[in-house]
Structures are given as C-alpha cells and as structure tokens.
Amino acid sequence: MTSARRLGLFAGALVACAAMLGVAFAHVRLTSSSTGSGLKWNSPGKIGITINSTGSDDAPDGSHVAALRNAIAAWNDVPNSKATLVEKTDPDEMARTDWESDGVHLIWFDEDDDSGYFPLGSGVVAITPVWFQSDGEIVDADVLFNGYGFDFTTEDVGGAFDIQDVATHELGHLLGFDHSGWAGATMYPYVSPAVIEHRSLSEDEVHALHHVYPVGGFASITGTVRRTSDSTRVLGAHVVARDANGRTAASALSNSNGDFTLRGLSAGDWTLYATPLDYPVSGWNLSSGQTVQTDFQSTLGPTVTTQASGAVDVGNLYVGANAVLSLGRNNDHFPLRIVRGTTDAYFLRGAGLDSLCTLECSDPSITIQVVSWMNTLVAFDVTAPLGAERGHADLIVTNSLGDVSILPAALEVTPPDPVVTSVSVALGSDLGGTTLTLDGANFEPGARVVVGEHVYVDGVDATVVDDSTITLTTTATVPGLYDVVVLDPSGVEGRLDDGFEFAAIPTIATVFPSAGSDLGGTPVTIRGASFEVGTLVRIDGVTQTNVTLVDSDELVVITEPGSAGGPYTLEVENTSGHVATSVFAYAATPDPMLVGVAPASASTAGGDPVTISGANFGVDTEVWFGADAATGAGGVSVDVTLVDANTLVVRAPAHAAGLVDLVVRDGATGQATALAGAFEFAEPEPSGGGGGCATVTPHGPFEPRSAAEGLAPLVLAFALVRLARSRRFALR
Amino acid sequence: MRTFLPIALVGALFLVVAGLGAAFRDVSASTVEKLDLAGLFDRSEHVVHGRIAKTSVRLGAHGRPETTVELELTTAFWGGAQTSLVFTLPGGALSDGREMVIPGLPKLAVGEEVLLFLSRESKRGLRLPIGLAQGKFQIVRDEHGPAVLVRGASELEVLDPATKKSEKLETRATLDWQATVRELERLANVRREREAREKAESK
The missing domain is CATH 2.60.40.10 (Immunoglobulins)
Structure with a gap:
C-alpha cells in the first residue's frame, strides 16, 4: 500500500505531530499529549453508561435504546476483558442531559447543538469527548450524536446513519481507543449512511480490550521495524498479525524507536507484516500525535508461534523500499462485505494497478477473480466458501516488480442476512x-x-x-x-x-360473584390485569354504567338489570379496543345479603355454633369460612341450618388462627355475598369457649334460636359496614 | 468520532488546481456528502491561510478544556478577518495535566502554516474545522523555495513541486499553491456574487 503518494521528501513523508516516546500499542490507543500515557478506565468493571431516554428525533419510537444496548453488548460480550459497560436504567438518570458531569457517562442525541460541539456544516456525525488525567485515567467520556446536523436511523432509512453502527464506534473511543488502521474495523474512522458492518467488533478491537483490560494472561510479540535499505527504524509502521487461516488478527503501531508490541494474543501461529499507515487510514486520523512514517512498502515478515501467554521477540522486521503501488482510498466503502457462499463484485481505487498485477486474499479459501485493471482502479469478484467463518481478511496486490501493497482487513465475511x-x-x-x-x-x-x-x-x-x-x-x-x-x-x-x-390487553382471572339478581345492583368484583381508566364492562352486550377502577388488577361493577338466564358473556374492553371475556349469569331471585355473624370469633378447634344474619337465604345457601371476599376462592364450607330466610346457623370449622373472610353463596344460582375479615379464629383459652360476641355460647347442645338472640347491636354494626362497602363501589 | 469525508474536496483540489483527471478519479466520488472544494468553501465561515501564532487552553463553560487559537493571517479567502483570527476549539490540555481529547480533531501547533476551513461558531462560541481533520491543510515549505504544499487529512499528502526529480512524484499530481490560491479567490467571488444576488432577490 505504499506508493508515490507518500512524499519521501519531507522527513520521509512524515505525518507527524508530537513524537510519542512511549510504547506504541496494538491497535491504537488514545494517549495523553503531555505524558504519552494510554487512556484507560481505572475501574473498568463497571463503567456506567446512561442512554438518554429522549433519544433521537429521527427515531421517536424509542428504538434507539435497543440499538444502543446492542452497541454496548458488542463491547461487553468480548470474553476475557474486564471492561464492562453497565447501563443505568433509572428513569431519572436516563432523563439527564448534563453530559459534562463527571458523574454520568451519557449517550445523548444533541438535537439543538446544546453541547456547542456541532456548529452547522461541521460534517461531524458524532463525537466522544474523553476527559482524563495526565496519567491517562479517564474521568469522564460521553457519546454525543449530532442530531442537529444529521439524521439517524435504526431501520435503514436512506440517508441516515445507523445508530448502532455509530455508537459501537464511539464507545470504542469512550473506552480509550483511537481510530484503527484496519479498513474493516469498528474503529475505522469513516462512516456512511447505511453502513452497519461496524456494529460487530473486529479482532483488532478484541485485542485492544485484551491488551488494555485483560482478564488473565495473553501472549505478545515484540520486534523492531527497520528499512532494508539502511536499517533505520521505521516510526509508526502498521504491524499486523494474521492467524493461521490468513485472517487479520491483531495490529500495532511501532513507536518512536521503531519498536512494536502486539498484545492480547492467544496461543497460535501468526504471520506478521508491516505496512504503511497511509490509505485509507493515515496518521491524520489519529488523535494522539503519534509519529507515522509511510516511506516503505508492505512487507511480509516471519510466522511466529505463541503460547497462551508470554512474549516472543522476532527481532528486526525489515521492510522494503517505497513503491508505486497502493490499494484502497478513503472514498472506497469499507469493509467489503463478502457473504459466505456467494460471489460479490467490487472495485477499489489505488495506484499502480496495472494488468501485470495480481490480487489475492490473505485467506486462501476466499478466491478473487480480477475483472479489470485500470491503473487507478481494480474491479474484481470475491467468492467466499459456504463454511467461511465470520471475520476479516486482507487484500494483497503485487506488481510485476514484486512490490506489495496490503490493505488490512478490507474484506469482512458475514453470513447472509437473516x-x-x-x-x-x-x-x-x-x-x-x-x-x-x-x-x-x-x-x-x-x-x-x-x-x-x-x-x-x-x-x-x-x-x-x-x-x-x-x-x-x-x-x-x-x-x-x-x-x-x-x-x-x-x-x-x-x-x-x-x-x-x-398492548395493554386486559385479562380476567375471576368474576365474583358469577351471578347476580336480574334486578341489577349486584356488586361484582372482576380480578385480572391491565385494567385502565376508561375500561368498559359489558354483560350480555349491555354496557355497565357503574364501574370503579380499583387498580390495574381490579374492577368493581354494580350490575345493571338483565334478563334472568345465562351465563352471558362478560366483556372487559380497554381503550385500545382489546377485550377480555368471562361469563356472568342473571337469576330471577334476589341476591343473598349478609348482615352479621355472631359470635364473630370461634376456637381454632372448630365446632363452635355461629349464627349468620342477613336476607334472601334459602335451602341452597352455602357458607364458606376463609373464602376470599373478592374472588370467592378457597375457604371451608360448613353444614348449614336454615332457620329462616334471614338466619343461618352453622358450626365453625377447625381453622388456623386469624381473621378470615366469610362468603355466603347460593349453590344453585351462583349468587353470593361476602364480608371481608368478618370472622376470627382464636386459640382456645383455658376457660374454654370462643368470644367476640355479647353472648358466649358454650359447647354442647346446639340451640340456634338462643344463639341468634341478643344480636341486634351486631346486626346494626354489620349493616353499617355493608353500607360503607357499597358506597365504595359507587365511587368512580 | 467519525466524520463526513470531504474527499471530494481533495479531489477538487487535484482536478481544479492540477487539472489531472486521473487524480480526480481517485477522489471524485464522495463517500458521503458531495463535498467538493466549492462545497467546503460554502460551508465555511472563514477560509483562512496563515500561521498559528498562539494557543491557550482554559476551562470552558462545560467545565471542560477549550483551546483558543490565534491565527496570524496571511490571506482571508472568506470571512471578515483582517490580520488575525482568534477562534476556540473544544478540547485541549490544561497546565495541570488534565486533558480532553476529541478523537479526530486536528491539532494546531504554534508555528504551523495552515489553510483552514472553519465552521461558523456553535451556540457556545466554538468552531470546528469542517470535517475535523479534513478541514485543516498544512502548508509545508522546504529550503528549496516557496514550494508547497497542502496536505489534506485524507487523500493529499505532503507534496513538493520544488523537487520533482523524484520518479515517484513524477507519477503524481502535485499541488500548486498559487493555483490553489487562485481557485479559492474564484470561489470567493462566486459566493460573493451569489449572496448579493440572493440578497437582492429577497428585497
């Protein structure tokens, strides 16, 4: 990839800012301009990230959240890395826009240039200001999207930038990484609308994480890049390692002494090469002021074997003289996506691309058929086999003089679109x-x-x-x-x-009671979910006018009159039109009415006589102790003695201590009434007997009439309770 | 940070200034925006050539560093600057070592001779080179003479017309700074006339 494009006349085509004296690391790290220290988070295990809930005005459906979560996951999913971006989901936190606060690391769409970083026409799609100490410790970093000047999308809207793609790149900056020299890397500095290939990390970013935030040990390869002509050291040479399959695997820039260290490697065989960092990525794309020399040509080095950890020194890596040959320009679209099992046609710009050149892929299983050479452009077909792994591979052009130019990670193999x-x-x-x-x-x-x-x-x-x-x-x-x-x-x-x-789809779990008088007025409790203000209730198609929303799980309806019969369909309809159904019947008989119970407590041992007062009792009336007053479920039924339509006498069942609901139900029609917490079971006292009533009834022969006597005050009290309950039903 | 790539700017420089069609093919198709030299010029509030005289860093409104740059002007191709232009960029290193970096933002070093395409001021009074690194061109002169050079952040490298002996350079387009100046002046006239016409039409 070297060429006549580089000058050689001015300091060896030195693209230089302040020379960096420290070690140049694999991939490229952001560095402190004052100390050269690489930037990093000192507590990388829980780097809080807050996604501003407002999102982009181009994606008002809130889809930015999932896109950004996927971008976060791309970095978090790399194994053996300490770096973990932890999303803060507290709504108050997500409402924040004060990105400049050290206490929040925000992803924010700046729709009005409130940051002041997006003057109109700047051409900046997104930025990540990284704020750090001189030792490189990152204090704060935030991702700001230029919603003021550009459109963003989560669904491939033409002319808009993919939120996930851009965010994945920017989060790399947030973690302390600079732009990558790989054409197919996530940290490649350029982006176009519709590009989504940077959503997934390349091996360059994986090794970056393994280097800066390692879990466990990794291997490394060290060496020095020198010119073959005079053995001088090459500064800022882009040193790349390929794996045994020819896939692009890791990279480094040589430092100001020409030394390089490839870090974060696993055990394996690696073929090294050095290539000038010129096109499509150049030293100008780096922020750290590293010295980058490009007056040499791409040169293959040795194959090195590493163990799981430990360093291997390859000594000197000599590079050939500059050549009039290059491949790739930054106005080419990268990476070139190759769908496995297919042939894709591409062209790349460059120099010296004549018909005597050859073009190949570093992965020999990927075949390239050149269609035409046009000196400044080469057109070709690329075919990846069906079983090709995901990932990146280099393109290599060689001219008739044997000069070589390598474009790292230019190809990205993917499966077909789901x-x-x-x-x-x-x-x-x-x-x-x-x-x-x-x-x-x-x-x-x-x-x-x-x-x-x-x-x-x-x-x-x-x-x-x-x-x-x-x-x-x-x-x-x-x-x-x-x-x-x-x-x-x-x-x-x-x-x-x-x-x-x-949708807020209502569901009905219980309707109690399941039947009521055809005259209406029956309080019916509907339990379920997703009830809301405005929810309608219909019975046999008749809209019920007296409906109270207790909460999203409970409605209370005072029924309208209906025709005796059924069961009829009971419908609950939310404002969205979604309907849940159950059944309800009308009976030609009045609803049972429960007014009082005496005594109001009994022994847990059971057997105590209890008199229940009310109205509309009949031969089919059942009494349930402990049944749920809202649903009618559960409880223990007891034998009932019907004294008259207003009086029942039962013996309390054995029951655990505590207050329980009491339900009276017509077993034939399903009509029912209930009183919550109407009866208490208590442990028997040494003196024996139950309590809670004016009259203590000893165990023994059952005398219902006498038990019912003296209950007038209790009847009054229970009537008041019932009245109060009915008033609650009426409230809307 | 990633930017729109004003590749076409560079292409336009090659085409318009050097008139080399082959070079144009390298760069004419803009990756994203069709930003040719004219487009870049039109986006700029200041198109200025000069030398960086001074830079200073202070904490800005955000509590984050901002770098104020004083450019000693040689030529203002556009904008009202006379002898100098002072503008403020986000980021920079404070004297205590604290620093804020915006990846991709070009550094402006004291003494550098540059051609800058500067945006208008943001709501907070900050400017950016258009397209960040692409909006800064470094002009390099060597001992052989006025020579040249403009370097774009992307396609253009440092080129020296004074030393065309290089075989490699003979295969390359070389920029002529004076030709570039003429083109910038032409673009200024075009923009001036257009704005005057638009102003007249709006009355």
Missing part, C-alpha cells in the same frame, strides 16, 4: 409472557432479537432452535407496534416490519 418471515403471535400483553416463534431463514447461534426496547439473546432469553426458527418469551414492554429484528453476531439483520404489538 430473514424473518413470520411471528407466531402478532399481539401480546405489555406485561410480557407471550411465547413467540419466529420463522425465517439464516438464523445462527448467538443471534439477538430486538422487539421494542428489549434485546433477546440466544442462550439467555431466546433460543435459536435451528436456522429457520427462534423462540422467545416476551418481557414487559411499553405498548406499541414494533418491528421484529433478528441480528446476526456480525451485525447484519433481518426485519419483519410491524411484526409484533405489545
């Missing part, structure tokens, strides 16, 4: 819990599914069953209609537009 053809269920509750089956194609292990703000991850809360099926169970999500997006680990995606709707 295709989402259908979702088994189109609608689910905003409370989550809906099981979805996604049908489609090209689903691969590690896929992520985005529905709303939530990202479902294979192996965590989603399952890639096979290449055409993914299953997941939804989590609670804000109501709305959402695309269903499947993302491959490479970042390519498939999308089913408006594939699933989350």
Whole structure:
C-alpha cells in the first residue's frame, strides 16, 4: 500500500505531530499529549453508561435504546476483558442531559447543538469527548450524536446513519481507543449512511480490550521495524498479525524507536507484516500525535508461534523500499462485505494497478477473480466458501516488480442476512409472557432479537432452535407496534416490519360473584390485569354504567338489570379496543345479603355454633369460612341450618388462627355475598369457649334460636359496614 | 468520532488546481456528502491561510478544556478577518495535566502554516474545522523555495513541486499553491456574487 503518494521528501513523508516516546500499542490507543500515557478506565468493571431516554428525533419510537444496548453488548460480550459497560436504567438518570458531569457517562442525541460541539456544516456525525488525567485515567467520556446536523436511523432509512453502527464506534473511543488502521474495523474512522458492518467488533478491537483490560494472561510479540535499505527504524509502521487461516488478527503501531508490541494474543501461529499507515487510514486520523512514517512498502515478515501467554521477540522486521503501488482510498466503502457462499463484485481505487498485477486474499479459501485493471482502479469478484467463518481478511496486490501493497482487513465475511418471515403471535400483553416463534431463514447461534426496547439473546432469553426458527418469551414492554429484528453476531439483520404489538390487553382471572339478581345492583368484583381508566364492562352486550377502577388488577361493577338466564358473556374492553371475556349469569331471585355473624370469633378447634344474619337465604345457601371476599376462592364450607330466610346457623370449622373472610353463596344460582375479615379464629383459652360476641355460647347442645338472640347491636354494626362497602363501589 | 469525508474536496483540489483527471478519479466520488472544494468553501465561515501564532487552553463553560487559537493571517479567502483570527476549539490540555481529547480533531501547533476551513461558531462560541481533520491543510515549505504544499487529512499528502526529480512524484499530481490560491479567490467571488444576488432577490 505504499506508493508515490507518500512524499519521501519531507522527513520521509512524515505525518507527524508530537513524537510519542512511549510504547506504541496494538491497535491504537488514545494517549495523553503531555505524558504519552494510554487512556484507560481505572475501574473498568463497571463503567456506567446512561442512554438518554429522549433519544433521537429521527427515531421517536424509542428504538434507539435497543440499538444502543446492542452497541454496548458488542463491547461487553468480548470474553476475557474486564471492561464492562453497565447501563443505568433509572428513569431519572436516563432523563439527564448534563453530559459534562463527571458523574454520568451519557449517550445523548444533541438535537439543538446544546453541547456547542456541532456548529452547522461541521460534517461531524458524532463525537466522544474523553476527559482524563495526565496519567491517562479517564474521568469522564460521553457519546454525543449530532442530531442537529444529521439524521439517524435504526431501520435503514436512506440517508441516515445507523445508530448502532455509530455508537459501537464511539464507545470504542469512550473506552480509550483511537481510530484503527484496519479498513474493516469498528474503529475505522469513516462512516456512511447505511453502513452497519461496524456494529460487530473486529479482532483488532478484541485485542485492544485484551491488551488494555485483560482478564488473565495473553501472549505478545515484540520486534523492531527497520528499512532494508539502511536499517533505520521505521516510526509508526502498521504491524499486523494474521492467524493461521490468513485472517487479520491483531495490529500495532511501532513507536518512536521503531519498536512494536502486539498484545492480547492467544496461543497460535501468526504471520506478521508491516505496512504503511497511509490509505485509507493515515496518521491524520489519529488523535494522539503519534509519529507515522509511510516511506516503505508492505512487507511480509516471519510466522511466529505463541503460547497462551508470554512474549516472543522476532527481532528486526525489515521492510522494503517505497513503491508505486497502493490499494484502497478513503472514498472506497469499507469493509467489503463478502457473504459466505456467494460471489460479490467490487472495485477499489489505488495506484499502480496495472494488468501485470495480481490480487489475492490473505485467506486462501476466499478466491478473487480480477475483472479489470485500470491503473487507478481494480474491479474484481470475491467468492467466499459456504463454511467461511465470520471475520476479516486482507487484500494483497503485487506488481510485476514484486512490490506489495496490503490493505488490512478490507474484506469482512458475514453470513447472509437473516430473514424473518413470520411471528407466531402478532399481539401480546405489555406485561410480557407471550411465547413467540419466529420463522425465517439464516438464523445462527448467538443471534439477538430486538422487539421494542428489549434485546433477546440466544442462550439467555431466546433460543435459536435451528436456522429457520427462534423462540422467545416476551418481557414487559411499553405498548406499541414494533418491528421484529433478528441480528446476526456480525451485525447484519433481518426485519419483519410491524411484526409484533405489545398492548395493554386486559385479562380476567375471576368474576365474583358469577351471578347476580336480574334486578341489577349486584356488586361484582372482576380480578385480572391491565385494567385502565376508561375500561368498559359489558354483560350480555349491555354496557355497565357503574364501574370503579380499583387498580390495574381490579374492577368493581354494580350490575345493571338483565334478563334472568345465562351465563352471558362478560366483556372487559380497554381503550385500545382489546377485550377480555368471562361469563356472568342473571337469576330471577334476589341476591343473598349478609348482615352479621355472631359470635364473630370461634376456637381454632372448630365446632363452635355461629349464627349468620342477613336476607334472601334459602335451602341452597352455602357458607364458606376463609373464602376470599373478592374472588370467592378457597375457604371451608360448613353444614348449614336454615332457620329462616334471614338466619343461618352453622358450626365453625377447625381453622388456623386469624381473621378470615366469610362468603355466603347460593349453590344453585351462583349468587353470593361476602364480608371481608368478618370472622376470627382464636386459640382456645383455658376457660374454654370462643368470644367476640355479647353472648358466649358454650359447647354442647346446639340451640340456634338462643344463639341468634341478643344480636341486634351486631346486626346494626354489620349493616353499617355493608353500607360503607357499597358506597365504595359507587365511587368512580 | 467519525466524520463526513470531504474527499471530494481533495479531489477538487487535484482536478481544479492540477487539472489531472486521473487524480480526480481517485477522489471524485464522495463517500458521503458531495463535498467538493466549492462545497467546503460554502460551508465555511472563514477560509483562512496563515500561521498559528498562539494557543491557550482554559476551562470552558462545560467545565471542560477549550483551546483558543490565534491565527496570524496571511490571506482571508472568506470571512471578515483582517490580520488575525482568534477562534476556540473544544478540547485541549490544561497546565495541570488534565486533558480532553476529541478523537479526530486536528491539532494546531504554534508555528504551523495552515489553510483552514472553519465552521461558523456553535451556540457556545466554538468552531470546528469542517470535517475535523479534513478541514485543516498544512502548508509545508522546504529550503528549496516557496514550494508547497497542502496536505489534506485524507487523500493529499505532503507534496513538493520544488523537487520533482523524484520518479515517484513524477507519477503524481502535485499541488500548486498559487493555483490553489487562485481557485479559492474564484470561489470567493462566486459566493460573493451569489449572496448579493440572493440578497437582492429577497428585497
């Protein structure tokens, strides 16, 4: 990739700022201009990241959240790295816009140039100001999107920048990394609308994390880059390692002594080469003021074997003289995506690209067929085999003189785009819990599914069953209609537009009582979920006018009159139009009425006589101790002695100590009434007997009439309770 | 940070200034925005050639460093500056070692001779080189004479027309600074006339 483009006349085509005396690291780190220290977080295990909830005005559906979460995950998912970006999801935190505060590391769309960093026409898509101490410790960093000047998208809107792609790059800066010399790296300095290939990290970024934030030990390779002609050291040479498969694996810049260290390597065989950092990325793209010399040509070095850890010194890596040959310009689109199993056509710009040149890929399984050489441009077809792994490979051009130019990581192999053809269920509750089956194609292990703000991850809360099926169970999500997006680990995606709707769908768990008088006036408690203000209740199509929303889980209806019979359909309809149904019947008989119970307590041992006062009792009347007053569920039924329509006598059952509800129900019609906390079971006292009533009734022969005597004050009291309860029902 | 790439600017420099079609093919197709030299010129509030006389860093309104740059003007191709232009960039290193960096923002060193395409001021009074690194061109002169050079952050490297003996350079387009100056002056006239016309039409 060297060429006549570089000057050689001015300080050896020195693209230089302040010379950096420290070690030049693999990939490129941001550095302190005063000390040369590489920037890093001193507590990288929990770097708080806050996604501003307002997001982009170009994505008002809130889809920026999932896109940014995917960008965060791209860095967090790298194994053996301490760096962890921890999202802060507190709503107050997410409402913050004070990015300049050290206490918040914000991702924020600056729609009005409030930061002052986006003057109109600046051409800046996003920036990440990194604030640090002289020793390189990062104090604060924030990602600011230029919403003032550009459009952003999460769904491939033409002319807009992909939020996830841009964010993944910017988060690399936040972690302390500078631009990369790899054409296909996430930290490649240029971006175009519609580009999404930077969503996934290249090996360059992986090694960057392993170097700066390592967990455990890694191998390294050291050496010195020198010119073959005079053995002088080359500063800022881009040293790259390929793995045994010819894939681009790691890189370094030589320092001001020409020394380089490739760090973060695992055990393996690595083929080294040095190439000038000129096109498409040059020293001008770096922020740290590193000296970058480019007056040499790409030169292959030795193959080095590393163990799991430890350093290997390769000594001198000699590079050849500059040549009139180069491949790639920064107005080419990088990376060149190669879909495995297909042939893709591309062209690249350059110099010295004549018909005597050859073009090859560093991965020999990827074949290249040149279509035409045009000196400043080469057109070619690239074919990746079906089984090709994801990742990057170099392009290598060689001229008739044997001069070489290498374009690192120019190609990125990906699987085909996932295709989402259908979702088994189109609608689910905003409370989550809906099981979805996604049908489609090209689903691969590690896929992520985005529905709303939530990202479902294979192996965590989603399952890639096979290449055409993914299953997941939804989590609670804000109501709305959402695309269903499947993302491959490479970042390519498939999308089913408006594939699933989350809605406040009401559900009915219980209706109690399940029947009421055809004259109406029956208090009915409906338990369920997602009830809201404005929820309608209909019985047999008749809208009930007296409905009280107790909370999102409970409605109370005072029934309208109806025709005896049923069961009829009971409907609960939310404002969104979603309906839940149950049943309710009307009876031609009046509802039972429960006024009092005496005594109001009994022994836990059971057997104490109890008199229940009320109205409309009959031969089918049942009494339940401990049944839930709101649902009628549970409890213990007892034998009932019908004294008259206003009086029942029972024996309390054995029951654990405590207050319980009392339910009286007509077993034939389902009509019922209840009193909450109406009866208490107490441990028997040594003197024996129950209590709580004016009359203590000893165990023994049961005399219902006498038990009912003397209850007038209690009847009055219970009537007042009942009245109060009825008034609550009436409130709306 | 990533930027729109005013590659076409560089291409335009080659094409317009050097008139080399081959070079234009290298750079004519803008990756993102069709920013040719005219487009870049039109975006700028100041197009200035000069030498960096002074820089100073202070904490700005955000509590973050800002660098104030004093440019000793040789030529103002656009904008009202006379003999000097003072502007403020975000970022910089404080004397106590604390520093803020914006990846991609070019550094302006005292003594550097530069051609700058500067944005208007932001709401907080800051300017940026258009396209960050792409908006700064360094002019390098060597002992052989006035020579040249303009370096773009991207396609253009440091080139010296005074030493064309190099075989490599013979295959390359070389920029002529004076030709570049003439083109910038022409663009200024075009912009001036257009703005006058627009102003007249708006009345």
